[in-house]
Amino acid sequence: MQFAVYGLLLGCVLLLATVGFSMIRRIEGFLNIAHGQMLAIGAYSCYVFNSLLGWNIILSAILAVLVTAVIGYLVAQVVFFPLKGKPPLLIAIASTGISYVIQGIIEILFGPFVKQYRFPPMRAIKIGNLSLAGPDQIAMVLAAGLAALFLHLLLTRTETGKAIRAMASDFDLARIRGIKTPRLRIYVWLIASALGGLAGVMIGLISRLAPYMGWEYIMLIMIVAILGGLGSIYGAMVAALIIGLITQMSVLVIPAQYSQVIAFVLIIVVLLIRPKGIFKEA
């Protein structure tokens, strides 16, 4: 049962992180390796507000998300927007360069050691003898669900969201039809980075912070993205929960070190059977 809860939590983290990754893949057409570092930025800026300044964890989390959104946008403005039109694989390499820079800066600011939030562990809610989940964990799942719902409503119900979807399916056509693509690209980067930052804060709550955490999670993010079909946002949501649950539940059967190996084998199988991912592009 505990594993299922952790699986759900990991699934939520991956959901938030991968949705942003997939949005950028759809709009900009390249794999943003630096997206993993957005998680690290979110986690560490929450650490600054929470542990160093001693603010409330919820306030810190909200501020951290805002900070990450702005940093993500600035990185895009400085690095990725001028590279538009280059081969996507080349931009992906540039994004690894950015990942290095961000990781290095985090290491200089916070040192190479593992950090934790100032946040007391909460008692799990019990039903009979079965301990379920702590209120913090339930809050995290709710937050992830709300963020996903917000994104869904934004994309389907609002003018901006419809424009973003139009831009995703055909960038040039959208521009010709008078959609303001430069402004929408900024929105996309802000939203994607904010979601990544929220995922980072959640990682900080369920485990620990380390300068290399961006690299640890970008691999899982990319695996989820393949499983859901590269660039598909709803596919990514379902795939995130599947990967989260599978990697955590597999601990019951095989040693914990192998959870990533399981995810990797799953991806190879998926690529052999359904190379476009298990869901059609939304």
Add this chain to the structure above:
Amino acid sequence: MSNFILFLASVTALIGIYTLLTLAVNLHYGYAGLLSFGIVGFVAVGAYTYAIVTRAAPVGEDVYHFYFNQPWWVGFLAAGVVTTIFAFLIGLPTLRVEGDYLLIVTFAFAEVIQKLLSNEGWLTNGTRGFINVHQPFRDVIVGKNYPLFLAGLIVVIVGIVYLIAQRVGTSPFGRTLRAMRDNEPAALSNGKNVYSFKMRIFLLGAAICGLAGAMYSWYMTLALPSLFGMSVSFAAWIALILGGQGNNKGAVVGTIVLLGAQQAFKFIQLTPAMAPIISSIQLIMEGLVLVLILRFWPAGLVPEKSPKPPRLPGVKAEKPQGAKEEA
């Protein structure tokens, strides 16, 4: 003075090994447009294959079960062969789909291999790894001459691989690869089996990485999981982007510049307290170099030239038509 020569020999050997990796990345990306991020996975497979094949029976706290006690050349060849088999299994599902998938799967492969190396003690001796890996001709050449010999041997092997890579680049095979990289539908409509070409160049590059892995274990006399982190892959990538993609000269130049700079960085470490900061600054510098070169100088130090058209007997030399490829 002799210490300085030993240091030079050691740097030369290291640069030689990384040159092989950069050449392999150049074959993958520079020629064929395949983005293989996890070449360090192949390096690790090569190094461990070599170590296991040439290994003697376990002693002390060693936990591995397999050892073959073979001479070095058997291990060296085995490293190439086993790596090729792994690369084939990776290429099978990924080379048919878009390039993004290859990036992700090779990246994941490298991570997974590192996990397996640390955890499968029966095969790899776990995190203890293999120490005192068998070096070629160790018993013939003794003492301080050995590092010099090893550097020489590595330079010779790099030279051979360079010639092979150069030959591949200028051959019809290489031209097809470039055509495929620049315009895949065009190559396909000319009757080229794109998948087969991709697979062959992928296997060749991976085999070179495997051999480089074996040589890395000669150089370090160690095979440890922690040696095969992602930074090895990125070093090769940065070197290639720096030197210029699509030509082997660029790969060599880029590796020498990058590794030379890295070695020079080692002299700056003033106090132990400064060491982590220096290593972080090195990370930032490498990332910045990569981004700045891609942004402002995408051709690299040595830009790619389209090869001369082949001289056929009885055919007058024509002016090359694809003149815009020169740009």
